[in-house]
Amino acid sequence: MPGVGLPPLEQNLPPIVLRNYAKWVDHEEVRPGVLKHVAESGEECYTVRAGMPTNARVSTVLARRIADLADDFAGGHLRFTRRHSLELVGVDPARIDELIERLRGLGLPVGGTGRTFRNTVSCTGWIHCQFAATDAPAVAKAISDELYEDFLTERYPAKLKISISGCVNQCGEGSTADIGIVGIHRDLPRVIDEEVARCEIPLIVSVCPTGAIRPKPPKSVQVDPERCIHCVACAAPCQGMQIGDPETDGLAVVVGGKAGNSGNGPAFAKFVIPYLPNTPPRWPEVTRAVRQIVEVWVQGARRDERIGDWIARIGWDKFFQKAGLPMSDKLLDGYVLWPMSARTGVRFHW
C-alpha cells in the first residue's frame, strides 16, 4: 500500500557517507572516471563512475551483475548520478584498476568526469512512447559511439553534456544540454472523428496554444494548418488526435544549454539546425553535425568555457560561420517570446 514515503537514510546509504554526512571538505579527479573526496576527519572516499547503457535501460541480468560488483568492491552500495551514470562509492584505492577491468567486462566504460563527454540522457523514444518523432535511445547510442573516446579521456575545454528528446515534450531534456537533439513533428495531427467524439472536446480546444483547434459540429474538431505549431499538446488528452508521420518527422539540433550559474548562467539551448530527417538505425547526419559542432568548440573555446559560454563570447553569427552551419528562415523566432532572440543593434561579428 503506498503512503510510506522515503525509506530512512540508513537503509540505503553506505557507512562512509553516513559517517561524513555534510563534513566533506575537498575533492579531486584522480583520473577520468575516478574521484577522490576528502572529509573533515581526513578520511578519503574513492568513487568510480561508469557509463550506462543508453536510455538508462538496464536488464535485471546486468543489474544483478552490477549488484555483485557493488557487493565485492563497494560494501554493498551503488548509486546513479543525475545523468544516470553508475557510481560505486567507497572503493578501496588499491582495487580500482581491478574494478575498472571488471566494469569493462560488463561492457561499461569508466570515465565521464571532468572535461569529458558525459553520459547521455534520453527519453524512451520508440521503445515505449506514443509521441516520439525520433528514436532518442538509438540517436543517443549513435552519438555515444561517435564520442566514446572523449568519455574516457579529457580532451575538451570543459564538460560536454548531450541530451536527446524524442519530441517537443522534452522528457529527454534536449534543451537543457550543451548539445541537444529534439524530435520534431512537421505535419498536422490527424483527426479521427469517431475517437474525438469520445473525448472532452473543450479540453482539446483549450490546450492548443495557438487556437488552431476549433470545434467541428456535431462532435469533432478541425485543425487550422496556418496556426498549428506541431506542439503535441492535443495528442496527450485525446486518442483521436494522432501525430506522427514517418516521411516527414525528424529532429532538430540545439546548442548551448546549461544549468550552472558560472559563466553566463543557466540558459536553454538554441536551435541551430531546424530539421534533419530520421535515418535509422544510426542517424549519420546527426552524428556528423554533433562532431562538427564539438570540434569547432574544442578549437575555439578557452579552458572552462562550456559551449554556451564560448558562443556568448564570440556571438551566434560567428558560431554559425565557424561551424559551417547554413542559415534558415526557421531559425528566426516568430513565436510569443521572439523579441528575446532578435538582434536590435549592429554589433556584428563578421
Added chain:
Amino acid sequence: MLMVQLACPKCGFVIEQYGAEQLETDAQKQKRYQYLRKKQSLCPSCLTQTAKLEERRVELEAPPQAELMAEAEAPPEARAEGEAATPTPFCDELERGPWPSHVTELKQTRYHMQMYEEGLRQKRTQWGFGGYTSIPGVASGILMRASARPDIAKGANLVRAFCPSGTFYSTKTFRALCDVADRHGYGILHLHATTCDIEVLGVPKEELRATVDELVAAGLDVGSTGDAYRNCQECIGPLRCEMVLVDSVAMRQAYFTRFLDDVQYPRFPHKIKFKLSGCPNDCTRSQQKGDIAIVGVFRDPPRIDEARLDGWVKNGGDLAHVVRMCPTRAMEWDGRRLTIDADACVRCMYCINKCPAIRPGGDRGVAVLAGGKMRGKYGPLQPFLIAPLVPAIPPDFKEVFDLCAKITDVYDEHARRKERLGDFIYRTGIDEFCRLVGVAPTPQQMVAPRINPFYHWTPEELQASRKEA
C-alpha cells in the same frame, strides 16, 4: 461502510473510492475527488478513454480491491516467448559500437523486440495511446500504454517508484527491485527516468497492485505520475560534496514527509516538478526544468583562505586563469594578493569550483523559483525568481515549504486545466503572481526594471494621493 466510488461508465471498473465519511472530513481527498470527477480518465480495465466517470454510492463490508481487480480482463500484454527467432536487423545494428547498448539490454528481457524493430524500420513509433491512471488505493504511479500493433504486443504498463535519497541503493534494495521487475514485468528497469523515478516496465494489469505492494515493501514507494507534485530530485549534497550550502537530502526527506498526500493524489491543474539543488552549480538542472526550483545560495562574498591559496598556487594552481574567467571580472590578483570585489561578485561558484582555497561565504539559505518547464504553451521557460533568500532550517524547512505550498495554492486556485505553472505565471505576469502569492517584491527578481509604464494602481493608492494633494 458507505463508499463513494468513481467508476468507468463503460465497463464499471472502479477507478477510485473513498469512505463517505472520510470524503466529508478530509479536504485533500475532497479536492482529489472533485478533480477526478471533472476530468476525462483512462480506464485501466477496458483501456478506453472515458469522458466523465460515473459516481456511485455503495454499501460495502470490506475494501473491495482484490475482487474488483479479478474482474479485469486478460493481461494487455502476452509474454514474448520464442520471439527471439524473428530477425531484428535494425536492432542488431544498434548493438554494434563501443558504447553499451540499450538493445543488448532489451534483448535479455521479455520486452517485445519486434515493437522496437518495426519502429526503427517504419520510422515511427508502434505504441498507441496511453496515459496515467489509477487503481483503487494507488492514485499515482501507474502508466498505461496501448499498442498500435496489437498483433505484436497488446500494450505495456509501467509502475513508477521514487528513488531513495541521493539515488544510493543498498544491494539488498537493488536486488529486491530486480526481483519485482523479473516477477511482474519484462525484466527491464529504467534507471532512471529523467525525474529520477525508477520505472518497472511491462506489468500486466492484474499484477499492478502486487507490483506496487512489493515495491513499497522494498522501501520504494510509488507515485510521480499525473497532475500532482512529482518526485523531488535533490543533488548529492551532504552525502559527498563539499560545495553544498544547504542540506538538500534532508530537504527532500522533509518534502516527502510534508507533501506525501499531494505527491500521491493528483489534483492540480497540471504536474508540478520539484528540484532541489544545494548550491548554484545546480546539479539537478532545477533552473531549467523545475516548476518549483529550490537552489542553495549564500549572501556574503566568497572567503579566501590565504595560507591555502599560497600552497595551491605553488603547486601549480592557475589562479591567473581563474581570475580571467570570472564571469563578472570581480577578481583581482597581482601575483601575491587576491581580492574579490563583493559588489561585482554574483556568487556564481566558478572560482569556488576551480580553486579549493576559495569557499562560499556565510548567510546561507535557498532561493525559490517557480515556473520552469520544457514544453507547454510558450515553449521552454526558465523558472522565475520568487524569493532570493529564504532561511532553510532543518528538520522541516517550514519557511521554504510554506512558500512552495502558497505558490501551488495560487496555481491550483487560478490556473486553467492543463496549464503549466510557468505558462500561468507568464499569462498573469510576475507582478500579479507575486501579489497573489503574497511575497514582497525584491530587486533580485529583475534582470532590469521594466521599460514601459503600463502598470496598475489600486483605488486605495489613488485615494491616498488625492488626500495628500
